[in-house]
Every structure is written in C-alpha cells, then in structure tokens.
Amino acid sequence: MSALTAVEQRAPGGWQIATVEAIRVETPRVKSYRLRPPLWMPHLPGQHYEVRLTAPDGYTAQRSYSVASSPLEEGVVELTVDRLDDGEVSTYFHDVLVEGDQVEVRGPFASYFVWRGESPTLLVGGGSGVVPLMSMLRHRRLTALELPMRLLYSARSAEDVIYADELGADAVVTLTRSAPPDWNGPTGRIDAELVARVAYDSGPAFVCGTDPFVEAATALLLAAGYSPERVRTERFGPTG
Amino acid sequence: MSGGFVSRGFGGKRRAPDDLRDRLPPGQYLEGGFPVLTAGPTPTVETADWSFRIDGMVANPTEWNWQQFNALPAEEIPCDIHCVTKWSKLDTSFRGVSLDTLLEAVEPLDAFAMAHSYGGYTTNHSLEDLSDGRAWIVTEHEGEPLPREHGGPARLLVPHLYFWKSAKWIAGLRVSDHDEPGFWEANGYHRRGDPWQEQRYWTD
Numbered sequence: 001m002s003a004l005t006a007v008e009q010r011a012p013g014g015w016q017i018a019t020v021e022a023i024r025v026e027t028p029r030v031k032s033y034r035l036r037p038p039l040w041m042p043h044l045p046g047q048h049y050e051v052r053l054t055a056p057d058g059y060t061a062q063r064s065y066s067v068a069s070s071p072l073e074e075g076v077v078e079l080t081v082d083r084l085d086d087g088e089v090s091t092y093f094h095d096v097l098v099e100g101d102q103v104e105v106r107g108p109f110a111s112y113f114v115w116r117g118e119s120p121t122l123l124v125g126g127g128s129g130v131v132p133l134m135s136m137l138r139h140r141r142l143t144a145l146e147l148p149m150r151l152l153y154s155a156r157s158a159e160d161v162i163y164a165d166e167l168g169a170d171a172v173v174t175l176t177r178s179a180p181p182d183w184n185g186p187t188g189r190i191d192a193e194l195v196a197r198v199a200y201d202s203g204p205a206f207v208c209g210t211d212p213f214v215e216a217a218t219a220l221l222l223a224a225g226y227s228p229e230r231v232r233t234e235r236f237g238p239t240g
Numbered sequence: 241m242s243g244g245f246v247s248r249g250f251g252g253k254r255r256a257p258d259d260l261r262d263r264l265p266p267g268q269y270l271e272g273g274f275p276v277l278t279a280g281p282t283p284t285v286e287t288a289d290w291s292f293r294i295d296g297m298v299a300n301p302t303e304w305n306w307q308q309f310n311a312l313p314a315e316e317i318p319c320d321i322h323c324v325t326k327w328s329k330l331d332t333s334f335r336g337v338s339l340d341t342l343l344e345a346v347e348p349l350d351a352f353a354m355a356h357s358y359g360g361y362t363t364n365h366s367l368e369d370l371s372d373g374r375a376w377i378v379t380e381h382e383g384e385p386l387p388r389e390h391g392g393p394a395r396l397l398v399p400h401l402y403f404w405k406s407a408k409w410i411a412g413l414r415v416s417d418h419d420e421p422g423f424w425e426a427n428g429y430h431r432r433g434d435p436w437q438e439q440r441y442w443t444d
C-alpha cells in the first residue's frame with residue numbers, strides 16, 4: 001500500500017485490504033464478520049461498505065453491506081451477511097472466508113439512511129434489513145440511552161432472529177412462519193396493530209428489508225400517521 | 241492501492257457471457273429482473289394530476305399536462321440500464337419523448353438543470369447530458385404503462401448515467417447557471433455518475 005495523505009486517509013474513497021478478525025454465527029443463514037481495515041474511519045450508523053472479490057483472472061464482483069457495529073468500536077467494521085443460495089458474494093462469505101483471511105473493502109458510504117441522533121426514532125426491519133438498524137440501536141445504547149428508540153423486527157422463525165441475545169425491551173420481534181411453543185411475542189407479518197404499538201408521534205422511521213417488505217411497512221407507517229418525509233427506506237434486494 | 245490482490249478461493253459465479261461482457265460497466269453484474277430503489281415511500285401520482293414543467297433560466301417556461309404531453313412525438317428507446325447498487329439490465333426498452341423536443345420548446349439559457357419529482361426527490365444534470373438524443377421523459381416500459389414503483393406515470397430516462405439520475409415521478413426541470421447537488425448527490429453519491437468511469441461516490 002502506498003502512503004496516503006491525511007486527507008486521503010479520511011476520505012472514504014480507497015479500496016483497502018481488511019483482515020477478518022472474527023466470525024460469529026448468528027443464525028443458520030447469517031454470519032457476522034468483524035473486519036479490521038488498515039485505514040479505519042468512523043461511520044455514521046446506517047452507512048455501508050463496498051466489498052470487492054477478485055478472481056485470479058481479474059474478474060471481480062462488488063456488493064454493498066451495511067455496517068452493523070457502532071462507530072465507537074474503533075478500528076472495527078462488523079458486517080452481517082445473509083446467505084443467498086445462488087448468490088455470488090454472500091456464499092463466498094459463508095462458504096470460503098475464515099478468520100485471518102483478507103477481504104477488499106472501501107467505505108463508509110452514503111449519508112441519507114443514517115441516524116444522527118434524532119429522537120424518538122422508530123426502526124423497522126425485515127430479515128437482514130435489521131443490520132443497519134442494529135448499528136443505530138447499538139450506537140444509541142452506547143451514547144444516549146435516554147433517547148427513545150424502538151425496533152420492530154420481522155423474522156421468519158425464532159432461529160432466524162439475528163442478534164437475538166442483544167434484543168431487549170427496546171425491540172419487538174414478530175415471527176412470520178413459525179414460532180416455538182414458548183414464544184410469547186407476536187406472530188405473523190407486521191400489521192397495523194403492531195405498528196400502532198411502536199409508532200411515535202414525531203421523529204423519523206428507518207425501514208429496511210426487501211422491496212416488498214419495505215413497501216408493506218411504509219404503507220402501514222403512512223396509515224399510522226407518519227408523513228412521507230419522516231420515513232427513510234433502504235432496500236436490499238428484489239425478492240423475499 | 242491494492243493492485244494485484246486476489247480473493248483466496250474466489251472463482252466467480254456470475255460472469256457475464258463473452259458477447260455481453262463489454263456492455264457491462266466495471267463492477268456491475270447482469271440482472272434479469274428490475275429491482276426497485278427508492279429513498280422513501282412510493283408516491284402515488286394520478287395522470288389527471290400529473291404535469292411536466294421546464295422553467296428557471298429558459299426563454300419560454302412551459303408546462304405540459306398528461307394529455308398535452310401524450311400528444312408530443314414519442315419514440316421507442318431500447319437501452320441498457322445500470323444501477324449504482326451493482327445490477328445492470330440489458331436490452332430493456334422504454335417509450336417516451338426526447339428531451340431535445342422538450343428543451344427546444346423552452347429554449348434554455350444556461351447549462352445545468354435540476355430534475356425534481358413528485359415526493360420531493362431531486363437529481364442534478366448538465367444540459368449536455370440531457371441533449372443529443374441521450375435523455376427522455378418516458379411513460380412506458382417494455383410496452384406497458386410505466387409501473388408506479390418504477391416511477392409511473394412518468395420518469396426521466398438518462399441511460400448513459402447510473403439509474404438514480406433517471407428521476408422517477410418526474411415533475412419538472414429547473415434550468416440554472418450552476419450545478420447544485422441533488423438528493424443522492426448531497427448524500428455521498430457522485431455529481432455526475434458515469435458508470436463507465438465508475439463514478440459511484442463523491443471521491444470517485
């Protein structure tokens with residue numbers, strides 16, 4: 001790596017080779033990767049990184065992944081990757097990468113779907129859409145616990161709940177496909193009643209997931225009194 | 241820089257066929273579907289309420305309602321589109337009115353324009369990128385009325401730039417003497433967004 005000026009080090013532009021420091025299994029389909037890039041810079045909760053994979057013949061694949069960690073975890077970028085069976089990059093993460101491997105990244109990027117300390121803040125996530133929301137939740141827990149923030153999170157089944165051991169009173173989880181006998185939370189897709197339970201009269205809502213999830217959730221928020229300006233969305237993929 | 245880095249154990253699964261490879265800008269992959277990308281809720285705009293207006297630094301500010309707009313000469317636009325989130329869709333088509341036709345009616349006096357949409361979205365362009373048969377206001381996609389989630393009733397189409405530059409639910413263009421960042425451009429994305437130069441973010 002050639003020497004970079006102070007400004008270049010701070011600009012989120014350049015590709016860099018990060019080391020995979022730790023891998024955590026979150027669910028049967030989801031793992032989290034703690035990456036350590038040589039030129040780390042703090043991100044805003046909600047921002048994403050780019051990942052680039054390069055084959056020996058020079059062929060490359062690039063995808064975006066949201067940061068899951070709080071920027072207070074200095075030096076570290078945690079990405080959480082959902083494995084798509086016929087996916088190119090997500091299967092590489094799951095099936096190939098091991099601790100100690102290197103992966104090329106650049107970031108952090110984009111400044112719209114980010115939490116800058118607004119409150120009260122509602123987070124609505126479906127599946128791996130919870131990842132950028134978790135960065136917001138984690139950061140708020142570390143910095144300003146007094147700011148109201150709630151997460152409404154839709155997962156398929158109890159074993160598909162990402163970050164399960166970190167979700168507390170500030171999270172409502174609904175299970176859409178199956179629930180264990182001892183489950184006493186809500187089941188089924190997010191509906192008007194669930195939205196009414198978590199909605200605030202003011203402040204933004206961050207909605208993230210697949211496109212159909214985001215469409216359904218934003219329609220419910222608008223019906224519950226959120227104005228379009230209060231609703232920010234991020235869409236990860238075309239299908240559920 | 242990281243020239244020469246190879247990802248251990250990566251073979252690549254989504255290589256484009258040889259004959260299509262030179263139609264994919266760097267960092268893009270082929271997508272069969274038509275994914276949706278929108279910053280907020282999807283607006284509903286009825287054609288009865290829709291109009292398209294060009295104003296600002298122009299000799300003849302002009303507004304077309306749906307009926308007037310549909311009376312303008314339209315053309316079929318076969319094209320490839322490239323989204324900054326990495327997918328590219330090849331050999332798709334739209335139908336609409338060339339911006340050359342619309343700009344000719346208003347006679348622009350300056351070189352830049354802000355496209356603005358129902359719902360508040362904006363994106364900036366140079367008029368150079370909007371002229372010479374490279375930009376349209378389109379109302380159909382592959383023979384069907386443009387679906388709401390893809391910007392219906394009408395969107396801007398500028399296929400030689402990343403697709404966020406093709407503003408959905410287009411309401412108008414305001415011509416001005418300077419280039420100001422639009423919505424995504426103010427939020428970390430490149431001012432111009434040429435996929436062939438991989439202009440994704442501010443620093444690219």
Ligand SMILES: Cc1cc2nc3c(=O)[nH]c(=O)nc-3n(C[C@H](O)[C@H](O)[C@H](O)COP(=O)(O)OP(=O)(O)OC[C@H]3O[C@@H](n4cnc5c(N)ncnc54)[C@H](O)[C@@H]3O)c2cc1C
Pocket residue numbers: 048063064065066067080081082083084086087088089090091128131132210234235236237238239240254271273325
């Ligand atoms: C800003 C942004 C942030 C993102 N953050 C995350 C994140 O934190 N965690 C994460 O896991 N992913 C995230 N994604 C999605 C990620 O970038 C990839 O699209 C995803 O990992 C699939 O890539 P792939 O190479 O494995 O599959 P590909 O080879 O690209 O796709 C395989 C097939 O699956 C389809 N497909 C693509 N996405 C999905 C989907 N979500 N569901 C179902 N089918 C799909 C494709 O159309 C294709 O046919 C984010 C995307 C964006 C734009």
